[in-house]
Amino acid sequence: MTRQGRWTRRALLQLVGTTLATASAVRILPRAAHAGSQPGRGAWAALEQQLQGRLLTPQLPWRNATAAVLKKLRNPFWIQEQPEGLQSTGWLGGWTAVASTRAIAAESAADLAAGVRFARQHRLRLVVKGAGHDYLGRNCAPDSLLLWTQPMQGIRVHEAFMPQGAPAGTAPLQAITVQAGVRWLDVYAAATAAGRYVQGGGCTSVGACGGFILGSGFGSFSKRYGSGAAGLLEAEVVTADGQIRRVNSHQDPDLFFALRGGGACSFAVLSSITLLSHPIPTRLGLVTGGVQASDDAAYRELIEAVLRFYPSHLDNPHWGEQIQFNPDNRLGFLLTALDLPDAQVRSSLETLLAPFRAQPDRFRVAPEFTFMPFADIWNAEAWERMKPGMVTRDDQPGAPQGRFWWDGNQGEVGAFWNSYDSLWIPTQALKQRPDQVADAFFNASRHRGFTFQINKGLSGEATEARQRDLDTALHPDCYEAAALVICASAQQYRYPGLAGHEPDIAQGRRDANQVQQVLATLRQLFPEAGTYSNETDFFLKQAGPAQWGPHLKRLQAIKRRVDPSNLFRVHNGIGTLNS
Template identity: 30%
Template sequence: MRARPTAFSCKCLPSDDCWPDSSAWQALNASIDGQLVASKPPAWPCHEPEYNALQCLEVTQKWSDAFWRAAQPGAMQDSFFEMDGNEGCLLSGNKTSSCYQGRVSVFAVNVSSASHVQRAVEFAATYNLRVTVKNTGHDYLGRSNAAGSLSIWTHHLKDISFVEEFVPEGCNSSAARSGVTIGAGVVWEELYRAADAHGKAIAGAQCSSVGAAGGYPQAAGHSPLSPKYGLSADNVLQYKVVTADGKLVVANACQNKDLFWALRGGGGGTFGVVVSVTHATHPALKSLQFASYVVGANTSESFELVVTEFVKSNPGLSQDGWGGFFLIAKRALIVQYLLPDKNSSFAQSSFDPFLSEARGIAGVSVNGAMQSFSSYLKWHEAVQCSKSGCSFATGSSELLVSRLIPSSTFSDDPEELAQTLVGIWDEGYDRVMGYLTAGGEVSVARDNAVNPAWREALWHIIVVKLFPANETQAAKKSLARAITKTGGRLRRVAPSSGCYLNEADVNEPDWQQAFFGDKYDKLKLIKEAVDPQGLFVCKKCVGSEDWSEDLTCRSKKKCRA
């Protein structure tokens, strides 16, 4: 057997003498019922010597399908994070072009039970391996994979169980409330359908291919229904999680309280591997109003006035209970807002002041309508789904930057906020979009690790830049610097706020403050308590500042040649 590394040394990588030999991997595979798989980039069958015409056709047809990508152990939703510098496996190359492993994990444990997670964690700790955790790969900091790592792939933990009076383990019956316990592989598409069938509503992701137990609730998790129900983290009643010592523990308000606190806002892939979560459920919606409008302008000046009026209208819309999404395109504002449990006349009267102001601006057109739905699922099926499915297109290479915009900004200087958003679009970005997913119940302070900036916010703004998959490393670095600079414009608008860490700049300055606010010091202490050897390390995660830039050595200085 090869020599095992000592604690606190650099992580053991495939090129090191300490890397487990074939007999060690075989023993791991036997201990997890043969569930160890060799991870490959999704375009692997499109390149020689592994070229397979039928498999390559499937890859090509499904490349942008988020649900297909989630079902591939080596695929990320943002294909940029499958690349390691200039090395990757491109779909755009011909079959004789090079195909590299890139950042894709070497092996993945295809988990079907908590014991599989435990054996994987024990194995990784024994050999000091880099560990990553993936369900769907919806991550924009690249935390779901890493070059030379062992991936714990939770995608097939699909149990869903509704309980009308769920009592967290170790708590008394007074804590009982309606809930649903799900395995770590469940995605929101599955949970929305199950909740609707059980006559329940739940706060979940707008993109239904996102996982419902992993990084989404662990980092906060915003929803179009968050103004009514709070963030996803606010609705978690209990976690079951495998910690770095290989133990399966229960974390709730009555036991492992610090861990429970950290898992609700402190970020995924950091404190352990969640195998199940229990979310609070709510009575079915009585109705759901949908405002869908496109407001266009024929000049830059008139469009800026439109966006300014929209900014001014949102505090009132928030007070009325609206939540949703908007997109700033070339001289067009696309709005898709939802209003739960209010009638159509109230919804129209609530939205009309903005529409009237917009129509009063010279050169502006307003198109759209108000629609009513009986449930969130009915809206989702009508608006977000098609004959080809309910998937948002993914698989592109993109970088983004974001900012939570406090409610005070809307009254202090709405013109500056509007000018900034329009100005950023004019810089040539592919998407400038916002979410009214704060305010309401989100503004209620909770005893969890959610970034305090959420409690003061009204909007979550995201700016996206797309680039070719075969872009050079130098060009990608240049784009990254440019988008971080653009983030400075958002920081100037909201200097005391922060960011939603699941949708943020990979190079966000002062990220501890931006992602966690004054919760960071407590999170760092909990991290050191539950993972003293640093088994779980990921980009811009709690404690990652103690590691090298490539997160392989426990030092601020790289110790690899």
């Protein structure tokens, strides 16, 4: 495993900004209802000695924050380089960011195993955090030991990968192995340099080896390559008994199944994963802009036209990303087109738009097209040249050149969630009763805007990708779905507990109510529709069936076998559904 990161133990200690607390400085917290017990001073001291400086006393980065720190808290990469850095700061009435008692800045599987064994031995609540992008607060807990994986930055490209234990005659595959702290941007850079592509997430700063994969994970091109979990070939994990194991479809296939979409941190800790790589695509088209309707009736007409158009034109392996349904009667595009001739991208959209273009008094039709070699997609400089305003660079001193995040993801940095919810929309409904779906979409849009995320509904998925997906724990509703509808509301740069920067609770309730109205309107039409476990409501009802559908029983049986003492438990995860 090559180390590409710039982390050294010394740098980490400087970053924490404090000398390591000695065991005597550790405040022994009272036992909380959900937590285990707290180890004694001697136990902490022994762990500290074993880890040689990698046992930290973390604190939330905004605790007593100065103006300079508040500015840094707008940079997602800076946040995740703090041991207790979190993208989201809480959820109205749900969870609030909190620091663990101690944190292990893990540099290896052995460090993770030391933490697992310690937590198990002392019945201590264990939490794991990688890139810290969770919406649901599953990456923090009071009175806990945190395994912080950010220092594990190794990446290795394989020309011929063979899963351990594979029978003789198994064909080797091209693949990439990444350690637990690696983010998608770094994986894409390594893959592009090797002329390959790996199906990960759209957001550059989301972790490649953490919640994304464990929850299934979708990227812009998932209709072509499948979910993130579908590309998982092998995982090195630490199981609840503290052992380091290699898991794949030949070695403990049940646990491997659970790791592919069975939910965040519920079965084992990922130390590294190996992902299938594909030949790099050649061409990327991007459609932005949209259509403004002049009044409600025109907008309702436009919505139905889009829903009728979608199954035959966009629900296929070439298309990804989203369509936005806004309350101001504006339809927004953020669509990707993969490996289609530029003229065909334009003409496909024109099939939808021409009738509206012909009515300029009722519709303002303004799509924008950008085309580029696919290899430029992770190149900040190319975006700045072609489409200014799409990316923000990491301007920290010493940040790797070219590191960036999408401007569209800025709104989720420092987010205190008022509400967030999602559901899969069946493609059959669009084909068989587009008028009813259009009514529901129009009525829902009166409350608040929402996105129709087409790469998170896989009914138009490529056949070979579907074969891989069928071996995962992904909710089968996704295979029938045109898209995942997401509606959310957040207050940005709000930090519970920081005077002057607290969230506005009254405003939060009003906005949360809008989100709930949107989803309630859609659920009237699709009462049984499932939801994506990484991007769903904290207050989800029927959380097991809604997230995993028919896979639930199998996942629960695997959980009982591999983690009988329920060491790995997160909100609405397999281990907490009945608690």
